[in-house]
Amino acid sequence: MPDHPIKHAALLFAMQDEALPLIRRLELADKGPISPPMPMRWYDGAVGALRIDVVVMGADRRFGIDCIGTQPAAVATQLVIDKLDPDLLINAGTCGGFIKRGGEIGKVYLTGGPFNFHDRRIPLAPFEKYADGGWTLCDVDAWAQALGLEQGAVSSGNSLDMNDDDAARIERAGTIAKDMEAAAIAWVADQHEKPLCAVKAVTDLVDGPHPTHEEFERHLHTASDALSETLDKLLNYLADENRR
Ligand code: ADE
Numbered sequence: 001m002p003d004h005p006i007k008h009a010a011l012l013f014a015m016q017d018e019a020l021p022l023i024r025r026l027e028l029a030d031k032g033p034i035s036p037p038m039p040m041r042w043y044d045g046a047v048g049a050l051r052i053d054v055v056v057m058g059a060d061r062r063f064g065i066d067c068i069g070t071q072p073a074a075v076a077t078q079l080v081i082d083k084l085d086p087d088l089l090i091n092a093g094t095c096g097g098f099i100k101r102g103g104e105i106g107k108v109y110l111t112g113g114p115f116n117f118h119d120r121r122i123p124l125a126p127f128e129k130y131a132d133g134g135w136t137l138c139d140v141d142a143w144a145q146a147l148g149l150e151q152g153a154v155s156s157g158n159s160l161d162m163n164d165d166d167a168a169r170i171e172r173a174g175t176i177a178k179d180m181e182a183a184a185i186a187w188v189a190d191q192h193e194k195p196l197c198a199v200k201a202v203t204d205l206v207d208g209p210h211p212t213h214e215e216f217e218r219h220l221h222t223a224s225d226a227l228s229e230t231l232d233k234l235l236n237y238l239a240d241e242n243r244r
Pocket residue numbers: 094095096097159160161178179180203204206212216
């Protein structure tokens with residue numbers, strides 16, 4: 001937890017479509033690339049007295065699509081800390097949810113961890129725990145309670161689908177949200193001792209009957225709208241806490 005008031009929050013999004021509803025809602029200014037030639041884009045603004053930066057991974061120079069996944073997320077986190085030095089990092093985005101854990105399309109979670117990886121298999125004794133991660137980097141109990149949001153474990157990997165081993169690791173950790181960035185961001189945040197929380201909106205139900213990619217595409221905009229509404233409430237709550 002930050003041991004000083006949160007006056008400055010930086011939000012990291014993987015996809016432009018996930019970030020746009022919040023950028024529009026908060027009327028953030030487009031500052032362009034944060035560190036050319038890297039593709040990450042930077043937006044800034046404020047909610048009350050709380051300074052807000054948003055960094056979106058941007059478009060891949062070869063493929064022209066959003067840079068989802070762990071390596072852009074880690075690089076972006078390092079750039080955000082180096083250049084902006086926020087009091088709090090927020091990884092905002094979409095996730096796969098789990099019916100067996102109460103997941104529903106459009107449901108939004110707020111969590112400070114644990115942030116795990118499910119697709120790093122290193123069966124060498126000292127590296128197994130390192131591979132899994134398991135960072136908890138922020139106590140969000142009071143925030144989640146005030147906003148009526150559920151918390152729980154997030155699990156990250158570089159695939160939208162999962163194999164049987166990924167599924168077993170996800171199950172063992174009691175995961176509520178499967179994504180492709182949070183644990184990578186957590187590793188960088190931990191090196192800098194920066195608090196990190198994640199706000200994740202469900203686009204697809206991993207243990208449901210529909211193919212993940214179809215559900216993801218169908219619900220991306222609904223989930224991103226729900227995400228922006230919850231982020232607005234969280235940022236206003238943090239801005240308000242600051243004033244006290
Ligand atoms: N983002 C949204 N849905 C996801 C899923 N099922 N797996 C990984 N990342 C996601």
